[in-house]
Amino acid sequence: MKSARLAFLGLAFPGITALGVAPLGMVAACSSNAVGVVAGGDAATGDAGVSSYAAECAEAGLPPETIECTGLYTNVQANEIAPGIRQYAPAIPLWADTADKMRWIYLPPGTTIDASDPNEWTFPVGTKFWKEFSRDGVRVETRMFQKVMSNYWVRTTYAWKADLTTAAISPGEDIPWGTDGGVYHIPTPDECDQCHNGRNDHIMGFEQVDMGLTGATGLTLEQLVAEKLITPPPALTKLTVGDDGTGVAAFPMEWLHINCGVSCHNDNSNSTAYGASQRLRLDPTLLDGGSSVDFDTRTTTIGVLANNPMWNGDMRIDPGDPAQSLLVTLISNRGTDNPAAYQMPPIATLIVDTEDTQKVVAWIGKMTPLDGGSEGGTGDGGDGGN
Secondary structure, rough: HHHHHHHHHHOOOOOEEEOOOOOOHHHHOOOOOOOOOOOOOOOHHHOEEEHHHHHHHHHOOOOEHHHHOOOOOEOOOOEEOOOOOOEEOOOOOOOOOOOEEEEEEEOOOOOEEEOOOOOEEOOOOOOOOEEEEEEEEEEEEEEEEEEEEEEEEEEEEEOOOOOOOEEEOOOOOEEEEEOOOEEEEOOOHHHHHOOOOOOOOOOOOOOOHHHEEEEEHHHHOOHHHHOEEEOOOOOOEEEOOOOOOOOOHHHHHHHHHHHHHHHHHHHHHHOOHHHHOOOOOHHHHHEEOOOOOOOHHHHHHHHOOOHHHOOOEOOOOOOOOOHHHHHHHHHHHOOOOEEEEEEEEOOOOOOOOOOHHHHHHHHOOOOOOOHHHOOOOOOOOOOOOO
């Protein structure tokens, strides 16, 4: 099992990264069957297995070098998902440059998600996540996260072959796409860390807000509670962002939550933009449809200056004036020389989400200007970020 042990340390293959800290004495004990079922499996009992690939996956590393041995499929060519794998879709998907996405989760039988902290779910050992990206109807990559210890995830990305017969580990790369010289970018492990390190248990798109808002499908927050897959069960299973006086606040706050707040602009000290003191992550315990006037999304942006030489003290949100709002400038632009200076999110996107950013613009345009009354807070904006 040498490849499994080296892969666990992030050394065996490019594109493999382990998140968290594992006691060194435990690494050698890990094998390809450390969590869930990597090879074999029992379709009759609903266990997540790949019985069709039992022989070839018997000595698979951790993570496996090809997608057959991850447990997602019983038949890759036929696109047959294994029993025990649950599909889901968040209410507001993270923007991915027009790519379509499919998402799956595997929770080991008898386990539950720990929701003691509604803002930071903790998943049981053995949990697996997969997210498949397609462009123009063609599968391009599938990302996998696999929790192997209480504080340790192994994750990697599989790039699909042109004939879609299999997918193998990718270190991150630019794939030529289309006839106009365009590219599809598969992120590197370091790029992935910039976002996923902003959550204690690293998973971003499967969390209480986005799975509880209207529009989530599959294994939603309500379904998790109904099936007793989450403890303690949240008091609210159908979440609603209330009005802030503009009449259009809900979607912009939700969009900023998933595209900016979940990963970076939040209270997690490991998040990339923690020092900016701009908080765009929504608190699920407040989403009962009541007023959103005092939400962090407003109080840390409206009338607040960015204390960063890159932006010369520009106002994050100048209420009533989207054109003078730094937030609008950054989300509606894609930088060329230095993307981190000219765009948000700073990585993993080359195309502006024009439809949704215009809803943010409209929201700011409906706010009461500062000279027309009190709107939001003031402050120095922290020491980094935007």
